[in-house]
Amino acid sequence: MTTQNPMPLFYRKPQILRFEEHKGLGLVAKNDFSFSSNATAIPLSVTEFMPAVRHYPIVFIDAGGSPAPVAIVGLKQGHNLMLEGDGSWAPHAYVPAYIRRYPFILVQAPNEDTRYLAYDSESGRVKPLAEAPDAAPIFNDDGTASKVVEPMLQLCEAYHQHRAQDTAFLKALTDTDILVARHVDMEFPDKTRYRLDGFSVIDPERYRNLPARTLKQWTEKGWTDAAALHLASAQNWGLLMERNRQVSANGKDALSRH
Template sequence: MSQTPPAAAPTLQGQMFLFRKPELLTREKHAGLGISRPERPFGFAEAVRAVPLTVSEVATAMKHYPIIFADVKNPLPLAVVGLIDDDNLFVENTGDWDERAYVPGYLRRYPFALAADRGSDLSNPRMAIIVDEAYEGIQQGGTLPFFGDAGPSAEMQQAIDYCQQYERDRAITQQFATHLANYDLLADQVAQFTPEGGEAKPFARYIGVEEKRLQDLADDKYLELRKSNILPILYAQLMSMGNWRTLMDRRARRYNLTGDEILQPRKTA
């Protein structure tokens, strides 16, 4: 009598932003482990300048960050969190995120993520939970355990549910990017800053909505964008550009910079 062979274990391929040692989460390897609050909760993100956003986050994120797009051909939205240096200006000296600012979902789901098993049916891939084993909060007997007696702990199940929701949002965001790429509305742009008593100088290049192109868009194309719910995202991106100034001011306050110093890389030992 023939037997159905057991499913092969999922395989992990590729790289994941901010994950230093991504591994499949399994009872065999991670039983007894859990998460406790590390000394620097957001230390894993303190050296990044931008963080991925889903389209559902843009309306909130625009209040705190300049929002840009990753690429003209694949315009996924990003929240800018650092300038000039590889310093995240929203991670405080304590390692906490600025409590007044929105925390992007990509960071809130860390150190977990949902990934497709590359060895499964591509039309209906199996999904697996990934954990960054390098995260400082992972400990033997952690406060929030990965597993209970019958499977994932209640806390881990909440993390899994959030990863699943985030993956749905990510898929919608990819659809948005694919659709937006069909319109010639994005362009390379330059952010400028004018120090007190000085002249305007560029400090960042980014991809954003070209406002005149949007204004000149044919009526039928404009209607297409409205019906596809893309317009609010584009206008939110444009409105977020005022945050370049507040981000530069944040850098100046953090490092006590004035005049042209604000536009210069910091000297580090």
Template structure:
């Protein structure tokens, strides 16, 4: 999800939004998201599971610090929901909040800073000193648009914190297992096998008893875990979309 210097997925840079430096900056709406064209795995929060599981498979990334991700394609570089121009092919699908917050995010300006500051990716074509667009500042104060952007990002950070707690509890219950999905395409003898992700061990989940089962039931975790499990059936639908789009998959998933 990151490279050196360490930046989150999609972001090429981060600059704190300032009423002095960016007093004349405006935002112009865009109906395309070119940064999504080659992205197949998007971080999501647990609160989004009920909506996402209707459209995309939800899995967990590999490694110790696993996070939930929605698959918009089964193979790296393939997104079956986005056109080559960066437009949504199907506008009825749920778009994860991680995508909708771009090019903004809350970040610490210094490692020792207590507060998070609203930042933006200066490489984004949607924000700048434009003649037209919606102003980010009015008379030196954050506009209603900027206040809404800040609120959205604050809500996202809170959801991310709850997701972190969710993942901690999953690990404590030892419910994660290495995932594998085999898909047999008509006319091709060799099946496609997808690995490189984690999923909930349904057998271990069904064997939970007593306090453990009561805890995940009362906390609301149980329906979220099953939303993840139910969503895995969509892998075959994503595979079929790739075939239809002529984006034949490779035998390995690197989620």
């Protein structure tokens, strides 16, 4: 479970939005997350640990040599358990910001500090207004973001800022060597077995044994809260198993963690 694809997860062909080129495009309103149907893990910012802890195991995967937090949404590769039959997200479950912002994303131009709003040009949610009269225009007549797109721009910017703020915490996890590799073994109703691996978690004993000075610094930075929420999220493997039972035609699964 690593992020080796140079293209961001779910995005196939991002293009920077430019008024002159894209003023005729509109956003189709859909509560459809079927683009994530093959995902077992969704990227998270540390600020999302609080809402995510109610629903998902929060673990860390390797992202170019650095740990990156993700929410586990599936037990078997290629099967997102949080999707309903119509593509909507499971009722009352937290929808990660990474998912909510799609098909938009911020991109940074080479040799520039400026970020630009882009969209996945292969997403079915962005269409020419001439072909989708019910779609909401992406641009106002003056070239500014429309009232539909402005919240998405704000969401993209907030997510970008939060992920940038995560860097120091994630580096501290590596520097203190408290992350350990884990895997989950499962048996499904048809008696097939599957192992979900490639992720790490904070080792509780190593965490407790951190020097008092380090823990004090972490507390001041709010990192002990993040660590506690991550550790508490381990209880949600059971919730995923229950969700699996609900969407399965059969009824008996078994899970063990090592």
